[in-house]
């Protein structure tokens with residue numbers, strides 16, 4: 001079974017050459033599924049969503065997608081609070097809410113929030129209700145089904161500095177480790193990785209995909225080819241520069257996952273109301 005794990009396309013600032021190449025790979029090689037782990041757009045502009053709709057709609061394989069922090073209204077704060085997922089809904093309707101393959105399911109976990117009690121809203125937050133929904137979906141699967149969980153933010157930071165990126169991430173990882181979860185797929189940090197994180201409930205594999213945008217950090221645009229054979233997961237990080245997978249995969253998730261800010265972009269908003277998001281994937 002083969003899954004193409006792609007992330008952080010950021011329509012509005014895509015790397016056209018890389019994106020064309022990925023589309024060709026999908027059309028020619030026809031993976032069993034494509035998992036897109038969020039940040040489809042740059043600033044959730046209507047034209048960026050239109051491009052995302054067109055690109056994803058043309059894929060002729062099952063697709064699942066997560067909403068990323070860049071996919072909620074950025075300039076229109078009223079809409080962000082009142083209807084943060086309205087622009088994403090067309091994507092949500094087009095993709096699968098969960099992909100069930102033979103003995104394997106891809107189940108999404110929401111890590112974004114319209115607002116947070118901290119200055120930087122770009123970081124992850126797994127609310128109790130988001131985690132409960134994902135766990136309920138996993139627990140409802142036929143016994144023995146193996147699971148890949150897809151999320152936008154890495155659940156925990158694995159570097160030695162600083163604190164965890166994602167609020168509620170450690171607890172979520174622990175709960176997933178208690179279940180038949182092969183790995184958690186994520187994006188956001190724009191560099192690929194393939195790490196094992198220890199939790200009190202046992203080890204959990206975390207697989208990150210790089211970006212297909214021009215917002216690169218340490219590695220060229222790439223996507224992950226994930227192969228599952230007899231319950232064993234292997235990852236190849238494919239890229240046009242032909243950099244070998246071990247050289248593409250970073251050893252630590254960076255503490256600060258925020259892409260470099262452009263000079264004319266406003267700074268992070270200050271949260272004034274608590275977030276209570278409806279379940280959306």
Ligand SMILES: [Fe+2]
Nearest residue numbers: 008039070188
């Ligand atoms: Fe991103």
Ligand SMILES: [Fe+2]
Nearest residue numbers: 039068069188
């Ligand atoms: Fe992100």
